[in-house]
Amino acid sequence: MNSQNQKVVVLGGSSGIGLATVARLASAGANVVAVGRDEGRLERALAGLDGHVAGEALDCSDRAALEHFFGRLGGIDHLVLTLSGGEGGGKFAELDLAALRRGFEAKFWPQLEAAQAALPHLRRDGSLTFLTAISARIANPGTAGLGAINGALESMIGTLARELAPLRVNAVSPGVVDTPWWDRFPASVKAELFQQQAETLPVQRVGQATDVAHALQFLMENAFMTGAVIECDGGLRLL
Numbered sequence: 001m002n003s004q005n006q007k008v009v010v011l012g013g014s015s016g017i018g019l020a021t022v023a024r025l026a027s028a029g030a031n032v033v034a035v036g037r038d039e040g041r042l043e044r045a046l047a048g049l050d051g052h053v054a055g056e057a058l059d060c061s062d063r064a065a066l067e068h069f070f071g072r073l074g075g076i077d078h079l080v081l082t083l084s085g086g087e088g089g090g091k092f093a094e095l096d097l098a099a100l101r102r103g104f105e106a107k108f109w110p111q112l113e114a115a116q117a118a119l120p121h122l123r124r125d126g127s128l129t130f131l132t133a134i135s136a137r138i139a140n141p142g143t144a145g146l147g148a149i150n151g152a153l154e155s156m157i158g159t160l161a162r163e164l165a166p167l168r169v170n171a172v173s174p175g176v177v178d179t180p181w182w183d184r185f186p187a188s189v190k191a192e193l194f195q196q197q198a199e200t201l202p203v204q205r206v207g208q209a210t211d212v213a214h215a216l217q218f219l220m221e222n223a224f225m226t227g228a229v230i231e232c233d234g235g236l237r238l239l
Helices: 016-027 039-046 063-073 097-121 144-163 180-184 187-200 209-221
Strands: 007-011 031-036 052-057 076-081 122-131 168-174 229-232
Touching: 007 016, 007 097, 016 031, 016 052, 016 209, 031 039, 039 052, 063 097, 076 097, 076 209, 097 122, 097 144, 122 144, 122 209, 144 168, 168 209, 180 187, 209 229
Parallel strands: 007 031, 007 076, 031 052, 076 122, 122 168, 168 229
Antiparallel strands: none
8 A cells, every 4th residue: 555645644744753744645645634733833834845735723632623623624544643742851850740741741642632533534444653752662761751651652552453453553663853852952962962872873873854754654554564663763772
C-alpha cells in the first residue's frame, strides 16, 4: 500500500515532525489535512508545500471540537498523532509535579482524545500512528517524568492493536531530533547538547524531523505492521 490518494489527518502538523510528515505524505500523493492550534502559524507552515494539503486550526484538548472536526471531515484512511508538549523534565527529587501534569495534558490526553474521537471515522483497516519518545525506553537521569508520559502511550500500543483490529495501531519513538521543541532552551545549551549527541551517537549526528517522518510514513503504509513501536533514535537507546 502507498500514500497515493489516501486521506490522512496529521495532528500537530504545523511544525517539527508533524510538519515534516505532512510534507512527506503530500509529496507522496496523499490528501493531507494538517491540524494545528494556531491558524496563522499553520498557514505560514503550509505555504508552498507541494501536493494536496489543507490546514485546520483546532484545539486538540477540546473533545467536542475534535468530534465536530472528524464528523465534518468524514471518512479518513489514516490518523497520525504528533501532538507534544514541553514540560515534565528534570531530576525527580526536584521535579515540578504540576509541570509534569501539564506535560500529560499537552501530549498524553490530547493524543488519546483525538484517537478516540476519530475511531468512528477511520477506515476499518486503516491506521492510527502515535508519536512517543525514546525517554520511555532509556534510563536517562532527568527524564523520569518525560518517560512516564511517553511510556504511558507506548504501554497501550499492543493492546489497542488487538482491540481495534483490523485497524493498525503503531508508534514511532524518536530520540534527539532538531526541531523547534528545543527552542525553549538557550541556544548555547542546545548547541552543546547537539554536539555531545553527534559525538556519542552511533550515527554521529542528531536526528532531523524528516528522519522521523519517514518512519511514520512506513508504519502508515505497511499493511503488515501493527502493535509496533519503532525506535528512530540514532542508537541513543544503545548507549
